[in-house]
Amino acid sequence: MPAEDLRDKNMEETKRKKKKKRFSYYGMRAVLVLYFRYFLLWDSDLSTSIYHAFVALCYLTPILGAIIADSWLGKFKTIIYLSIVYAVGQVIMAVSTIHDITDTDRDGSPDNLTLHIALSMLGLFLIALGTGGIKPCVAAFGGDQFQEHQSRQLNTFFSVFYLCINAGSLLSTLITPVLRGARSLSTLPEPPPPHRAPETFSTQQCGIHTQQQCYPLAFGVPAALMVVSLVVFIAGSGMYVKTDPEGNIMWSVCKCIGFAIKNRFRHRSKLYPKREHWMDWADEKYDKLLIAQIKMVLKVLFLYIPLPMFWTLFDQKGSRWTLQATTMSGDFGGFILQPDQMQTVNPILILTLVPIMDRLVFPLIQKCGLNFRYRMTRLKETMLRKQILEPLIVREHPLKRMTVGMLFAAAAFVCAAVVQVEIDKTLPDFPSSSQSQLKVVNMYGGSLGVRFSSGEPLTIHSYEASLSCSSQSSVDYLTFDQQEITVSLTTDPVITNPLRLIRGSRQTLVIPAEPERMYLEEDINSKPKEGKNAVRRAFTLSNGHQSCEFSRKFGFGSSYTFLVPADVFSSECESVKEVEDMEPNSVHMALQIPQYFLMTSGEVLFSVTGLQFSYSQAPKNMKSVLQAGWLCTNAVGNIIVLIVAELGKLPKQWAEYVLFASLLVAVSIIFSIMAYFYTYIDPAEIEAQILKEQHLDTEDEKKEKKKEETLEMQDKEVKQTKI
Numbered sequence: 001m002p003a004e005d006l007r008d009k010n011m012e013e014t015k016r017k018k019k020k021k022r023f024s025y026y027g028m029r030a031v032l033v034l035y036f037r038y039f040l041l042w043d044s045d046l047s048t049s050i051y052h053a054f055v056a057l058c059y060l061t062p063i064l065g066a067i068i069a070d071s072w073l074g075k076f077k078t079i080i081y082l083s084i085v086y087a088v089g090q091v092i093m094a095v096s097t098i099h100d101i102t103d104t105d106r107d108g109s110p111d112n113l114t115l116h117i118a119l120s121m122l123g124l125f126l127i128a129l130g131t132g133g134i135k136p137c138v139a140a141f142g143g144d145q146f147q148e149h150q151s152r153q154l155n156t157f158f159s160v161f162y163l164c165i166n167a168g169s170l171l172s173t174l175i176t177p178v179l180r181g182a183r184s185l186s187t188l189p190e191p192p193p194p195h196r197a198p199e200t201f202s203t204q205q206c207g208i209h210t211q212q213q214c215y216p217l218a219f220g221v222p223a224a225l226m227v228v229s230l231v232v233f234i235a236g237s238g239m240y241v242k243t244d245p246e247g248n249i250m251w252s253v254c255k256c257i258g259f260a261i262k263n264r265f266r267h268r269s270k271l272y273p274k275r276e277h278w279m280d281w282a283d284e285k286y287d288k289l290l291i292a293q294i295k296m297v298l299k300v301l302f303l304y305i306p307l308p309m310f311w312t313l314f315d316q317k318g319s320r321w322t323l324q325a326t327t328m329s330g331d332f333g334g335f336i337l338q339p340d341q342m343q344t345v346n347p348i349l350i351l352t353l354v355p356i357m358d359r360l361v362f363p364l365i366q367k368c369g370l371n372f373r374y375r376m377t378r379l380k381e382t383m384l385r386k387q388i389l390e391p392l393i394v395r396e397h398p399l400k401r402m403t404v405g406m407l408f409a410a411a412a413f414v415c416a417a418v419v420q421v422e423i424d425k426t427l428p429d430f431p432s433s434s435q436s437q438l439k440v441v442n443m444y445g446g447s448l449g450v451r452f453s454s455g456e457p458l459t460i461h462s463y464e465a466s467l468s469c470s471s472q473s474s475v476d477y478l479t480f481d482q483q484e485i486t487v488s489l490t491t492d493p494v495i496t497n498p499l500r501l502i503r504g505s506r507q508t509l510v511i512p513a514e515p516e517r518m519y520l521e522e523d524i525n526s527k528p529k530e531g532k533n534a535v536r537r538a539f540t541l542s543n544g545h546q547s548c549e550f551s552r553k554f555g556f557g558s559s560y561t562f563l564v565p566a567d568v569f570s571s572e573c574e575s576v577k578e579v580e581d582m583e584p585n586s587v588h589m590a591l592q593i594p595q596y597f598l599m600t601s602g603e604v605l606f607s608v609t610g611l612q613f614s615y616s617q618a619p620k621n622m623k624s625v626l627q628a629g630w631l632c633t634n635a636v637g638n639i640i641v642l643i644v645a646e647l648g649k650l651p652k653q654w655a656e657y658v659l660f661a662s663l664l665v666a667v668s669i670i671f672s673i674m675a676y677f678y679t680y681i682d683p684a685e686i687e688a689q690i691l692k693e694q695h696l697d698t699e700d701e702k703k704e705k706k707k708e709e710t711l712e713m714q715d716k717e718v719k720q721t722k723i
């Protein structure tokens, strides 16, 4: 097979593996929180924390994978072994979700949750180890399939590689919830009945004794796909370019750095001449090549310091932006988009933006003379022509691209802030912690005057509860600074009642047909979570049940009370009164598209370029290590999100978005200054040059030695002649 074809095939194999692996990983992530919440019955906070801790672990284990690959097993074997760990983890995870294994009383719920928790934690640990460990190796292994002169193809590889990641994650985010048994896109004609939790509306159920949510399928299918991808990857073994590990490189690196620091400290007196770089203090003991390689890696790692800030903003897509979507309307006419499904916009945009940027935008920018895109081949040509062997100093373009990517992400957050301001205008005015709110609902039948009084002066004295007889109405809340008030109804005779309101809460005063039996109902004090509807029934006389069926479309995030009058048995169901406690969300989710567009454009500029950059700037034996360093920036970004979520609670959400945008702009300015002083290198050239110098040094040493020997011989001869 011709070399080019072989390489293309290798590239295909690596991409196919990547696509299935990402299906597997993102597919599992899509249902993980729900599994914690509804199967293990953890509360929302614990579920979210464990989920983020798992994601952070997945981005920390790459260091381990990289060390194993570069120092011990090589990338190919590391991918295989860690894929097995990953698949085993997923199988354990799938088994842990089978409720039947501990459901001895066959009531549909597991009886030994400890076993399920232990199994799932073990499964998740193995998955984090597997997925994180493979990550840096897959990218670097793909890059290894190209030769030095193929830098353009190498860049294309990283773009296609990124496309595959996102194709896999898009498919999984759509399919895995369906496997679990949730309706992914609810169609308008059949809104889920409001009084049941959405989880009970499954299209897919499974189980031996009882049929439940199909978590085993949701976790099992990704596991099966992982096994298939592993088999495909191994089948292509003969076609890959495999580079051997060069011993325990990480240990040598640590020892070398340690020695340089110690040696520098020992020679801290000003009497000793300075050396160009602090790593040069390892010169006495360590190989020049190793020192040069460490210098390359440290330079890039230093440049990575500001990068986690990008991921801090990027990762809020899954948290803050999804929460923002819950306060918006997802009614797209033909279908209803759930708030968390809005996240699929990111991989969809990646699939369209990467080719457009690669084939259209970057070449166009380059043509316009902005020289945005870096071309290794041309530089190399110049280097070869001019015989420049030192590292070439270029104010580097990939780094410019990454800076622009960061600015795009900051702009995305400004967009999010603008959308938030629009949403805030439509949100209900909830009472402050010292206030109480009250709404009066009249089931009495006719128009009714309501008066309020208190020991202190009241803001509201009287209120006309002109209770319309229509079945649907929306009643405004009245805000009180006092909690102890007295209500009087203008009935004949006047009915007066003391009321005790709850601080910081909303309540409804229901006036039934017999007004003296008026009573207070506690209302909800925040928008219903996840854009769902809140519906409750209140009986003006709770003396039984009547089956009245309503078919009604509720807007996103609305809240209603259905008041069932005492005479519902004798009258028709129409006498049931519907009160809108909270208006449905009116800002449309489509308004989030500009922020997703800017963020994803930023991601293409930042993340795809970062992958290429990390590969191109790493010495041959530390490619995976630098990929792991790159992935670590993501882990740190996730950890910052966790910390910020806990600590930094600004009173206004839009202000928090603006704060994050400003922070990223500041960080990108710092990064651009660092990038300006970064000297772009060609590791292969440097390594070749050092090896050549070392070779010349040994040649010189040999010649010198020979000279000395000849001189010694001559001296001996002279001495003998004298004797």
Ligand SMILES: CC(C)C[C@H](N)C(=O)N1CCC[C@H]1C(=O)O
Binding pocket: 026, 162, 165, 166, 169, 170, 346, 347, 350, 603, 607, 634
């Ligand atoms: C969050 C999306 C589903 C995937 C995202 N566009 C993406 O490709 N990545 C986010 C972190 C880096 C990269 C990945 O490797 O998953």
